[in-house]
Amino acid sequence: MTVLRCRGLRKVFGGQPILDRLDLTVAEHQVVALIGASGSGKSTLLRCVNLLEELDDGVIELDGEEISAPGVDPDRVRRRIGLVFQSYNLFPHLSVLDNVTLAPRQVHRRPRAEAEAQARELLDRVGLGAKAGAYPDRLSGGQQQRVAIVRALANRPRLLLLDEVTSALDPELVGEVLTMIRDLKSEGMTMVLATHEMTFARDVADQVCFLDGGRVLESGPPERLFGDPVQDRTRRFLARLRDAGRL
Template sequence: MSVLTVDGVWKNYHGHHVLRGIDLEVDTHEVVCLIGASGSGKSTLLRCVNLLETVDDGAILLDGKEITDPGVDVDDVRKRMGIVFQAFNLFPHMSVLDNITLAPRQVHKVARGEAEEQARELLGRFGLAEKAGAYPDQLSGGQQQRVAIIRALAMQPRLMLLDEVTSALDPALVTEVLGIIRELKQSGMTMILTTHEMGFCRDIADTVCFLDGGVLLERGTPEQIFSDPQHPRTRDFLRSVIEAGRL
């Protein structure tokens, strides 16, 4: 069974169709990369999956159960997903350790000692063990984004959603964030990510989906999409990426 099924999803903003009948299946341990120009609907799709936006038509299923039903417990659904945005959204008045342990303690009612032990294990796993007592403004942008990802992981999600998590970083810091995503793939995490890092997408994705004007125009393996795209719009997009030096 698929972890996630997006079935004919439409989303409108003030009469403008942002998503147009999106169909998508994400299997266990699969990494799906969404690519496309700004405004193509990538981020809106992730927000719909996480129920931050309501869909106007269609359905989204998590582990075979519809989560877009009006009667669904939204908080329960979000317990099973982690989402990380390009803005780090860390609480500035809280230490790294407290940022990571807040949700497990408040949502899952994990005891403080257990939550802190799990957080320290994650920080150690991703090279930030010495930053447990630091505050966000004492970290580099790359370190802050890694903490944001660790905070999402601390909820032990079924699915991770990563929305342009490197776009707010200086180029020198991008590598350390991409490294944590690569490690997540190796550990078997199911992920959907939007990215402008085409080389990284080609390297990490199992499936690449090209969105244009709210339509999922083409999907395939990285080899197929980047080497032999079938749709003219996909070819035009990749040509512009190559000209910009991003592939």
């Protein structure tokens, strides 16, 4: 089953196309990694899928429903899509538990007891059960990012979008977040992640998409795309990463 389908997406900022007739398909339980140089359109694509940016052209479908159509309620769509940013965006005046349960209680109208029980279960699963009463400034960066992911999961999303979720972390904290994403993959979560962690993309993704100039220039299984890319532009991008010791 296809969960996400993007057809001919176009987004222009200041006369410059950031997405240029981009196509993307994501199947159920699939993990798709978006790679490419800064400015290639990875973050803009995720923001458009979550309807935080308005398209200039193209169609986005979620489970066959055109969510980019005029008149679609973006809040209704976002209840089915989780988006985690590279900055944690936790509310500093709320505890971990209140950060995680805010949307389930206020948006989905779940009873507090039900929302808190689910939140505690999720926090326990990622080793943060003891931090439920803590405030964000008492957590490490890796812990805050795991809370941000748990907050997205608490809404029971159909699709999880992850935008460079390790880029703001110290190197020693990256591993704990990547372990959490591996666990989500093993549980069948459908995910699209923009990442500069090439080794992680190669290990966890079912499909890797190389974005260049606002398009998916090349895509394929990680072993094929990293091992034998077809496009010269992809080969040059990966060669630079190897020279820098990042692949």
